[in-house]
Amino acid sequence: xxxxxxxxxxxxxxxxxxxxxxxCIGVPFAWWLANTRIRLKPxxxxxxxxxxxxxPSVLGFYLLLAFSPEYWFGAWLDREAGIRLAxxxxxxxxxxxxxSFPFLVHPVQAAFQNLPRSxxxxxxxxxxxxxxxxxxxxxxxxxxALMSGTVLGFAHTVGEFGVVLMIGGNLPNETRVxxxxxxxxxxxxxxxxxxxYAGVLFFLSFIILLAVYMINRRAQK
Amino acid sequence: MIQVNVxxxxxxxxxxxxxxxxxxxxQGEFIALFGSSGVGKTTLLRCLAGLEQAEQGNxxxxxxxxxxxxxxxxxxxxxxxxxxxxxxxxxxxxMTVRGNLEFALRKGADKKRVxxxxxxxxxxxxxxxxxxxxxxxxxxxVALARALASEPSLLLLxxxxxxxxxxxxxxxxxxxxxxxxxxxxxxxxxSHDVSEVCKLANRVMVMEAGRIVQQGNPIDVFSAGQxxxxxxxxxxxxxxxxxxxxxxxxxxxxxxxxxxxxxPDEAARLRLGERVMLVSKAxxxxxxxxxx
Numbered sequence: 168x169x170x171x172x173x174x175x176x177x178x179x180x181x182x183x184x185x186x187x188x189x190x191c192i193g194v195p196f197a198w199w200l201a202n203t204r205i206r207l208k209p210x211x212x213x214x215x216x217x218x219x220x221x222x223p224s225v226l227g228f229y230l231l232l233a234f235s236p237e238y239w240f241g242a243w244l245d246r247e248a249g250i251r252l253a254x255x256x257x258x259x260x261x262x263x264x265x266x267s268f269p270f271l272v273h274p275v276q277a278a279f280q281n282l283p284r285s286x287x288x289x290x291x292x293x294x295x296x297x298x299x300x301x302x303x304x305x306x307x308x309x310x311x312a313l314m315s316g317t318v319l320g321f322a323h324t325v326g327e328f329g330v331v332l333m334i335g336g337n338l339p340n341e342t343r344v345x346x347x348x349x350x351x352x353x354x355x356x357x358x359x360x361x362x363x364y365a366g367v368l369f370f371l372s373f374i375i376l377l378a379v380y381m382i383n384r385r386a387q388k
Numbered sequence: 389m390i391q392v393n394v395x396x397x398x399x400x401x402x403x404x405x406x407x408x409x410x411x412x413x414x415q416g417e418f419i420a421l422f423g424s425s426g427v428g429k430t431t432l433l434r435c436l437a438g439l440e441q442a443e444q445g446n447x448x449x450x451x452x453x454x455x456x457x458x459x460x461x462x463x464x465x466x467x468x469x470x471x472x473x474x475x476x477x478x479x480x481x482x483m484t485v486r487g488n489l490e491f492a493l494r495k496g497a498d499k500k501r502v503x504x505x506x507x508x509x510x511x512x513x514x515x516x517x518x519x520x521x522x523x524x525x526x527x528x529x530v531a532l533a534r535a536l537a538s539e540p541s542l543l544l545l546x547x548x549x550x551x552x553x554x555x556x557x558x559x560x561x562x563x564x565x566x567x568x569x570x571x572x573x574x575x576x577x578x579s580h581d582v583s584e585v586c587k588l589a590n591r592v593m594v595m596e597a598g599r600i601v602q603q604g605n606p607i608d609v610f611s612a613g614q615x616x617x618x619x620x621x622x623x624x625x626x627x628x629x630x631x632x633x634x635x636x637x638x639x640x641x642x643x644x645x646x647x648x649x650x651x652p653d654e655a656a657r658l659r660l661g662e663r664v665m666l667v668s669k670a671x672x673x674x675x676x677x678x679x680x
Contacts, residue, residue, distance in 0.1 A: 285478035288439050291465040292472040293492045293538050303491065307482035 170360070173340055174348035175367060181256070181344060182324040185263040189320045192264075193271040194313070198301070200272065201279035216273075218266045227333025230262050234334060252334075259335045259342055266330050267323045271316040278312030279305065311386045318379045322372060389414060390542065390574060394435050394445035394455070398598060400426050407431055407442075407598040415450070416572045418565075420579055420589035420606065428598040429578040433544050436576070437472050438465035449541060469494075471540030471573075473548045477531040479519035485530050486515040492537035505533040508567065525556040532564065536571065543568070543575040549584060554643060561587050582610055582622050582663055582678055583642075610678055611665055620667040621646075622678060625660055637675060639664060650675050 200211065218226060234252035235241045244250050252258030282305060290300040306313070328346040335342030337351055345364045352361035393410040407428040413419055421429040434440040436447065438454070441462065447455040454463045480488055489502045506512040509529045519527060528548060535543060545564070549557045565588060568575050579585050585592050586606040594602040594609060602609055611620065623641035630636075635655035639646045648666060650658075654675060658664065663678040 283476060283478065285474045285476055286480065288437075288465075289472065289474060289478035289480070291439065292437055292468075292470055293534075294466045294469065294494060295491075296466065304480050304482070308480070310482075 170363060171348075174343050174345045174364060177256075177340065177343065178325055178345040178368075181259055181263060182321045184260050185267060185324045186317060186321045188260065188264050189267060189271045190317060193268060193316070193320070194275055194306075197272045197275035198279050198305070201276045216269050219269050223266065223327070223329025224333055226266060227262070227330040230258075230265070230330070231334045234258050234261075254334070254336050254338060254342060256341050259331060259344075262330050262334055263324045263327060266327060267320045270323045271320040274312040274316040274319070275309065278309035282308055311383055314382060315379055318375055322375055325368065325372065389450060391446070391448045392436065394432070394442035394447065396431065396435065396440070396442045396444075398428055398431060400597075402426075405598050407435075409595075409598070409600055410445075411593065411600065411603075413574055413576070415574055417574055417591060418568055418589050419574075419576045420585040420592045421576060421595055422579060422582075422585050422592050423595035424580060427595045429595055430546055432595075433472075433546055433576065433578055436542065437470045437544055438463060438468045439472075468542075469538060469540050471535035471538060471543040473531050473535045473543075473545045475547050475550065477519075477527045477548075479527060479530055479534070481519055484516050484518055485511060485522075488519070488530060488534050489537045492534045494538055497539070501537060501539075505537055508570070509533045509563065524552050525560065528552065528556075528560055529563070532560075532567065536567065536573075540573065543573050545575065545577040547578050547580070549579075549581070557584075564588065582606075586610065586622070611667075611676065620665050622663060622665050625658060625662050625664060628655055628658060628660065637664075639666060639675075641666065648675060 200208070200215075205211075231253060232238055233240045234244075236245045236251060236253070241251070241253065244252065250257065252261055286304055286308070287300055290304045295303070326346065327344075328350070331342065331344055331347055332350075335344070335347070337343050337347050343351075345368055349361045349364045349368075352358070352364070390413040392412075394407065395409075396407040398405055398407050405428075409428075409432055411419075421432065423429055431440060435442045435455075442455060442457070444457045445455060446453070446457065449468075453459075453461050454468055455461060480491065483491060486502060486506070489505060490499065493499070493501065503512075506515055509532065511526065511529050511533060514522060514526060514530070519530065522530065531548065549560060552560065561584065564575075567573075577585075577588060589606055591603060592606040592609050593600045610622070621641040623639040623646065625637060626640050626645065627638035628635060629638075630652075631649070633652070634649050635652055637648050637650050637655070637658070639648060646666065657677065658675070665676045665678050667674045667676060
């Protein structure tokens with residue numbers, strides 16, 4: 168059996184890029200959400216949590232419409248920047264960031280909320296700017312949550328199926344991630360290949376989660 | 389010289405009230421803000437540090453304007469350089485004791501100050517430990533050292549001793565006094581403990597519902613000038629029991645339990661847990677109710 172490693176490589180590339188973007192926008196967003204007093208906060212929180220309850224196909228369907236060059240957002244993106252998100256790797260990244268957003272934001276937001284307010288006050292009184300306070304006082308004290316948020320975001324992206332199927336399709340080297348490849352091979356009655364991809368995902372997911380729980384246990388001691 | 393004149397709307401447990409305070413403090417004074425919880429003591433302290441915005445007023449510290457609501461001047465806490473000691477100490481858990489002090493140094497400050505403070509507070513042996521591994525009294529010392537590390541012009545202490553037991557508390561009182569004199573730093577302490585105020589402060593301001601209702605030398609204020617006793621103690625009533633035609637009072641003074649006799653009409657005005665002053669006059673101790 169000749170093994171095509173591409174779907175697995177693509178899966179982890181997608182997960183890595185998605186997680187990096189999630190960290191860059193999710194952590195500041197979680198901090199903002201933890202501190203904001205705007206009236207719309209419940210609405211924002213509900214919106215962030217939507218991917219937790221919606222069937223992935225619903226999200227995928229609307230993203231497909233949004234990305235399509237036939238409609239205004241996709242058309243605008245195509246016209247202005249020459250980017251087509253439907254059926255492309257970039258489109259998968261955008262969709263994955265949206266889809267995995269609550270998995271990073273929830274633990275990080277909760278951790279920010281649990282930090283005593285006096286830590287921020289103390290840093291301000293000591294003359295530290297907001298950025299210094301954020302980098303040297305707040306972030307280092309939510310490390311376990313940052314860690315579990317990152318891993319959950321990564322693992323959830325690896326495990327994505329519905330959204331990818333809707334907006335990515337099954338293009339080799341572009342959108343054919345491992346979860347799609349399993350479905351594809353199983354449908355073609357190619358059980359050996361399906362079993363290989365499935366086995367690798369199963370094993371790696373277990374290792375990742377095991378690592379998180381072991382690190383968390385050590386952090387609690 | 390510090391001149392403060394602030395007002396701010398507060399939402400208390402018993403509805404809204406106005407914080408409305410004006411005071412003047414001389415360089416090197418040790419002031420206590422005294423009063424029950426929820427009268428605005430901590431809010432006043434936070435307004436001074438810039439952690440809360442006073443709606444109206446002005447704060448001038450040694451000629452420097454920190455707040456002037458008419459001129460729309462309001463320095464952020466970062467530029468006020470106060471030393472603030474929080475009720476929960478607010479030590480940074482991710483840094484060691486030394487790390488906490490070094491983080492507090494002003495830009496370009498000499499690192500020797502950290503060593504000096506570690507030595508002054510007798511916490512040199514703890515310098516590489518994380519705050520979570522320290523006892524309450526040790527945390528308190530570190531917090532005080534950190535507050536002083538930033539070379540503040542004003543030291544603000546927000547009930548820092550309330551979580552400690554009596555013996556450690558008494559030791560730390562001495563430390564605070566020693567450091568306050570060493571750096572001759574103007575200090576404001578929030579407290580609801582009469583004995584603490586009498587021991588530390590040279591002036592007490594009694595606050596009620598957002599206003600200063602009384603101020604002066606702590607002993608004079610608390611005894612309200614009613615006595616000319618030879619010696620006096622403050623304590624807390626533990627028990628009131630009838631005894632023939634008189635009443636027996638059991639009072640906790642410091643760590644000692646004292647039993648005194650009082651008249652029925654006097655006893656009727658007293659409640660368990662209230663603070664009283666015992667004054668020895670001629671041969672019989674008198675019992676006077678303290679505070680509000």
